[in-house]
Amino acid sequence: MSSDTLHAATPGIRRRSAMSGGSRIDRKRQRWGWFFVAPFALIFIGFLIVPLVYAFWMSLQTSTLATGTQFTWFANYVKAFTDPIFLEGLGRVAAFAFIMIPIQMLVALAAALVLDTLTSWLSKFSRLMIFVPYAIPVVIGALMWGFLYSPRFGPATDIFGLFGLAAPDFLAQSAIFGSLINIVTWQWSGYYMIIIYSALRGVDPSIYEAARIDGANGWQTATRIKVPMISSSMVMVLIFALIGTLQFFTEPQVLRSVAQGAIPVSYTPNMYAYTLAFSYSQFNYASAIAFSLGIIVFIGSYIFLFFTRKQSGLK
C-alpha cells in the first residue's frame, strides 16, 4: 500500500541530508530531534539491542549440567542445525506454513471481496464479527478451543450424538495438526481480512466503472481487477503469516496442557527453545536455537520478498 508514500519520502530525506552540517539553525534542529528520539532510543537499546547482544553472547558458550560453562564459538549452531529435534520442528512449522497460510489467505480474501461488494449495515456488522476473534487474546482463544475440542465438555460429542455417531477426538495425535490449523485460521483470518479490505477500499472506483462498461461481471472484476490491484497488500499479509507460522508457539503450548502426548515439548522450534531454557536450564543452547530460528525466518522472508518484489511494489 505504501509504495507511493515510500517514493514520496525519499527525496525529502535526501534533501535534508544534503543540507546537514550547514546552517546553525539546522544543527539546533538536529539536537531537538535527538531529544525527541531519546526516550524511544533508550528503551529500544535497553530492552532490545542489549538483550539481543547478551543472548548472542550466551549462544556462543556451551554449558552442561555436570561440567559448567565454556566458550565454544559456533558449536551450538552446528549442534542446532544437526539436531534432529530442531529440524523436525522446523519441518513441522514448514508443513503448517504450506497448509495454513493458503487457507488463511483464501478465507481472508473471500471475506474481504464479499464485504467490499456489500454496502448495507450488514457489511459493517459482518466485518466486526469476522474481526472479533483477533481481538481475543491468543492464549484465551487457545484455551477456549481446548474446551471446544474436549470430548467431555465440547459440543462435538452432542452434535455427533444426534446422528448416533461417535465424535472424533480432536486432541488425538492424528488430529492435532488440523485442530491447530483451525485455531490459527479462526484467530487471524479476520485481521488479514481487514488489511485486504482496506486495500480494496483504496482502489479508485472509476476503474470498476470502466470494467463494467467493458462488460466484466462481478467474478471477472474480482479476479482480474481487484486481486491484482491489491497484490502488494496480499504479499504483506503473506509475509506476516509466514513469520507468525515459523514462530508458532502459543497455541500448541496452551493446547499441550490438555494433550501432552500429542504435542511433545519440541513440537515447534520456539517451544523447543522455551523448554530448553526454562525447563531443562540450557540457556545457552536455547539462545542458539532462538537465533537459528531467527536466521531462518530472516532468510525465508528475504527469499519470499525477492521473488514477489514485482507484486509487492518493493523493487
Next chain:
Amino acid sequence: MKFKILATAGVVAVAAAALTGCAPTADSGSSAGASCTNKIVNTEATQVSVWAWYPAFEEVVDLFNNTHDDVQICWTNAGQGNDEYTKFSTAIEAGSGAPDVIMLESEVLSSFTIRNALVDLAEFGAADVKGDYTEGAWSDVTSGDAVYAIPVDSGPMGMLYRKDIFDTYGIATPTTWDEFAAAAQQLKDAGSDGVLVNFPTNGRAFNQALFAQAGSVPFVYDSAKPTDIGIDVNDDGSKKVLSYWQELVDAGLVTTDDAFTADYNTSLVDGTYAVYLAAAWGPGYLQGLSDADSSAEWRVAPLPQWDAAAPVQVNWGGSTFAVTAQAKDKAAAAVVATDIFGSDEAWKIGIEKAALFPTYKSILESDYFAELEYPFFGGQQINKDVFLEAAAGYGGFTFSPFQNYAFDQLTEQQFAMVQGEKDASQALDDLQDSLVKYAGEQGFTVK
C-alpha cells in the same frame, strides 16, 4: 527497505520470546524491598523472603511472625510446581531475583543442587533436627552429610475408591494388582459406563512411584560426586509394571486421559473413574474439585501390592523448604526453613486447612493425627487405616539432576506405548537410551 524492517522484527521477536527472562534485572527480589503477601509483625527484624504455594499458608506465616522477634517471613506465592521452578531457574541464571527460602518438591532437589543453587544447611545446624523427621523424608533431602532442604510434607500412596460404585457392581476391594485387574474386568463386564481407573501417560512422579513399587531404582546419584550418575529405567520391575498397564489399556479396561486436565478432574469426581490411585494429599485435591456426584462415597484402602506377603510402600510427591544460594542472610533463612513447620501448632493448620501429610515425627506419631476422622471419607480414620503404615514403610528415593527431561521423555514413551506404536519393554528401552545419551551430552559419566 520495508522488508528489512519486517524480517528484523521476526528475528527480534523470536529471540526476545525465549530470552526475556535472561536479561539481568536491577530488582534483587531478595529481602529488602520485596513485596509481601502477608503482614510483617516486627518491622525491625531481619526479613526473609519465601516462595511457597501451600493452601492456607498465610496462617502458618502469621504464626511464625507472631512467635519470632528477630526474623520475619515475607511470603510470595510464585506459582505452583513448574511455574515456580521456571522462575527460580531463571533467577539462578540471572544471578539475582531468587527468594531466600523456597518450597521445592523433593523430586527436583538434585536438579537445583547441581546448579549450586541451594545452601548446605548442615552448616547452620540442620543436622540437629534430623531426629524430628522420618528416615525416608530425611534421606530425600540429604546427600552424604549435606542437608539441602528441610522436609515438610510427603505423599505416601494409597487407593482412594468409590464405595458406592464398588457396592453397586459387587466389587471387593482389591489388595493385589492381580485382584485389581480382575476388578477392572468385573466392572466392565457388569456394564458400568465408567472404568476402574485412569492410567495417565503424563503421570510423571506417579508412574515413577508405581515402578518403584516393583523394585525400580531408576537413578543412582550423589551430589558429593556430581558428575557420576547411574541410570537404570528399563529394569525388570519397571517393565513388569508397564506391561501390566499396557494389557489393561489394550483390553480397554482403563482410560489413558492426561492427568490434571479439566477432563480428568471432572472424571475423578463424576464417577467415571471408580478408583483414584493417590498420595496422602489426594483427598485435599479431590475436595478442591467442583461438580462432584452428590452420591459419591469415598473410602481409602492400601495401595494394591505385587506380593501381598511382602508389601512395598511408595511415595508420590512431597515438599521441602530449601535456602537458596542467593539468600542475603543465610543463617536467618535457615531458621525460617527449619522452624516454619517445626511446631505442632503450625502442623495443625497444615493438616486441618491444607490437607498436608507431615514428615514431622512429633505430629506424625501423635494420637491426634492417628485418630483424626475425615468426614469426606465417611468419618474413616484414614491415617491410622492406611497412610501411617504407608509412610512408615517408605525409605527414600533418588531422582536425577535432570528430572524434568526424564519425566518429559517418560511421558513421550508411555504415550507411544498407549498409541500402540511400541510395547512396554521397547518404550522403556528407548527411554533408557535417550536418558543415557542426554546424560552424556550433559557431561555426566554414566555408570
